[in-house]
Amino acid sequence: MMSASPSGGAAGDHVPVTALSAQELAGVRDNVESACNELAEKSMHIQRLMAVFSTSNRTVQALADSQPGQPLMIPLTESLYVPAKLADSERVLLNIGTGYFVQVGTDAASDYCRRRSAKLEDLLKNINQDLAEKRNGLAQIEEVLNAKIIASRRQEQQQQQQQQQRKAVKAG
Amino acid sequence: MSDLQRQLDREMDAFREAQRELQKIVQARTQLERQSNENDLVMQELARLDDSANVFKLIGPALIKQDLTEAKANVGKRLDFIKGELGRVDSQIKVLQDKAVARQQEIMKLRQRAAGPVGGN
DSSP: OOTTSOTTOSTTOSSOGGGSOHHHHHHHHHHHHHHHHHHHHHHHHHHHHHHHHHHHHHHHHHHHHSOTTOEEEEESSSSOEEEEEOOOSSEEEEEEETTEEEEEEHHHHHHHHHHHHHHHHHHHHHHHHHHHHHHHHHHHHHHHHHHHHHHHHHHHHHHHHHHHHHHHHHHO | OOHHHHHHHHHHHHHHHHHHHHHHHHHHHHHHHHHHHHHHHHHHHHHHSOTTOOEEEEETTEEEEEOHHHHHHHHHHHHHHHHHHHHHHHHHHHHHHHHHHHHHHHHHHHHHHHHTTTTOO
């Protein structure tokens, strides 16, 4: 949240990364890295949600294909099942969020699952694209950072060598 | 410890406090945003139903039958409330941001003064 570090990410950098000091660069890298992790987590979450909708859709379709009176085993707990008969194979209760449930036909329920899935897919595409860009930026930052570190080490070594040479000259 | 140093410490504390508050309120905003999105989705779904549709609301462990128009009105009201809260939180965020920036500038000024007479360190 420090205003000194650009939170926008490296992909659309306004300041060239080479203009920053190694320390600043490390800060930016950490920021971009955590943004990457966040996006990756979001992407995973959306994929899980999509899996839920696709399972629901398949269940609804299986229900639509069955006849009333079809014997079922209903799980009361994980290990206790009770026998039951299907009373209605055409209508289901749809949980549309914030505690609201609506009774709709299987077609409408299936359509709902597909619509939600499609929306999530769009979102997923955007997030994955964002993620790819951020990762690209991250790689660039790391490259520049490594180059800087190597350069500064080389400078140190040179200074040491020069000092030793000077000492040698004095001694000689 | 010099007077300047004490003043700097005080400003730093104030700045951190402002940052903490800002963080808290940004979190609240995300939460409101999420609620707004969810209610929007519910509203869209309710709008697709025909008038004869059965709507239930989960109250505690029970599903209670609701009138569709009433449900729409309730979700609409909820949405309005959330939008209002979002506006309120947004203006709060702005105030806190300005405060944090002002503190930061003050800190920089104090630091410069602290470094100035000694000739920097």
